[in-house]
Amino acid sequence: MRKNVVFILFLAFALLLASCGGGEETAAPAETEAPPVEEAAPSGEQVQLVIESWRNDDLTIWEDKIIPAFEAKYPNIDVVFAPTPPAEYNGVLNTKLEGGTAGDLITCRPFDASLALYDQGYLASLNDLPGMENFGDVAKSAWITDDGSNVFCVPMASVIHGFFYNKEAFEKLGLQVPKTKAEFMAVLEAIKADGTYTPLAMGTSDMWEAATMGFQNIGPVNWKGEEGRKALIAGTGKYTDEPYVKTWQELAAWAPYLPDGYEAVKYPDAQQLFTLGKAAIYPTGSWEISVFEKDAQFPMGIFPPPLDNEGDTCYISDHTDIALGMNAATQHSEEARTFLSWMTTPEFAELYANALPGFFSLSNEPVTLTDPLAQEFQSWRESCEETIRNSYQILSRGEPNLENELWRVSAAVMNGTLTPEQAAEEVQAGLDSWYTPTQ
């Protein structure tokens, strides 16, 4: 008898446990869903908009500058900037969208990642958004369907590639800013001969620097920007062509001027090497301005990718990088559209471009910049032809993924484990295996 009582007690306990377990399991998703959904608020009530982003570096700028400026105008909309670390963003965002727990506004990666989201019905079309007319075709090119019929993100910013240099080092060694490739190599040689500074701060461990800050930085001069990029998409140009092989040859020639053991030097290492004043030149892009201006104790200058001959047309990579779209499943589409529409105004453009020097507005409206380095970067838009990274539009859709391949071979070329010709052949063979250009 007593045994039975004990048994019943245990049974009750076990059932309690089981029901708790079950309850937890159903409660958990509902809990995470809560912030974006809430109750669909009638107008006039406080509405919360959540922004998904990978720009966790910009958290304070959004919280202190951009969101207050917006909320001052639209006091009934409460905007929350909720970033995820860049490397996890795509995966996390996809999972959230599938689970219906993503925020109302989605920061858009350029080209296919966002296009895929639009095709799957996760991003809403923004064709009729008031203010969309402030953006030109190039600005919208990264967030538009292939046939050009639907725009799904409001372009926010682009980044421009170039070289930073340590003005103090150049002065000390009596060097002139190089304009041609020959001058560039001579400057590197002079810095190396002197020995005080590492000529070029760059490593190949993370691989993307070799492709993005190397290949896509100095390459447009060789493949003539948009002309070469469009030829690749049309199939009339190939990576085995002379401009591309030449670009890898130029990268391979950098190797002796990189820090010792550059094969294991990572991106933050290279950044620190430069900001500590131990390196003279740093190939990169405009997004470094705010970080460098904060950390570096010496005056910095910039120069665009060197040319074959002085007076040639210069080409720069002015890469459309970031935009904002609307979650098609949002409960607050009206408020989300209000926010997106506000983002097309010059007010936002000026606020954003000045809060984040190095991220340039894509708006047609003129934007006044206060940061001198950012001004200089922006001035290249007047004097040079602009293009975007050649692997981003259409060509990175298949497997092997072109962008990953460019990372891999560019790093290998700089490490000396692939020749430029081999790199070109491998990349083109990979592209040929799935890509048939539409004539």
Add this chain to the structure above:
Amino acid sequence: MQPAKARKPFPTHILVFLAPAVLLYTLFMVYPLLNSLRLSFFEIGPQNQTTFVGLDNYIKLFTDENFAPRFWGALGNNVVFFLVHMLVQNPIGLLLAALLASGGRGRGFYRSVLFMPTILSVVIIGFIWNLILSPLWGVAQTMMSWVGLEQFYKPWLGLESTALVTISLISVWQFIGIPMILFYTALIGIPEELTEASRVDGASGWATFWRIKFPLILPTVGIVGILTYVGNFNAFDLIYTLKGANAGPEYSTDIMGTFFFRTYFGQQLQLGNPSMGATVAAMMFLIILVGVLVYLILWQRRVQSYEL
């Protein structure tokens, strides 16, 4: 059920005791695992519609010119990763355990210190070793110069020829505590009488260890082996922390875990491919399953366990 044995009722309480664990494991482990296996037989279209494709994904994984080299490369690297652990981590773990079990001062201190890296976050491990081995600010180069070895310094983490072994050794350093503690507990469980008897019979310390102690801890050797195997073929985090999902240079540090991650979640401009990712995951499951079966059938049945 037999009326003759009616006095033995069905043991309902066992079911009740098992229920919570069975429910939770089924819900959070068995079901996802089976669902992931199921996914590997499907293809996901652009509108998220799934179509049954049979074994196509597996055929693609083994024959496709993009997937096959990556798969075999990752598997080969994973075998190297495992062998380094088996040949370095476990023997050293055994040695440390034997030293600890032989007594002496400061035993508790060393035991804790040697176990410490195991409980550290892998991000910290990655960061520390990146700094130690860094060609720019690493102490490795400086310390080697103290003993006149600086010409042998290489940026090991960045070279195609050395990156994988370097990362394997970092992982060995991190996890050495686990075989050490397992061997240690097995060794101190051996009764004094046995070792005393061998000493009385005139056996040397060396002979006592290999003839008496080692055979007695063979079951633990098997457990350590299979734990290493399962852990290594599931490994991912250290390589991801040190080299990223592309596992460079030239995929030389790519193992099954990073290959799965890249395939399933995508990387930079490469979009994730859940069904191919599930196929890779199924292969990882199969590899581990085969290993565990080999251990259960070939090892555990043959090894004699002694009641001590």
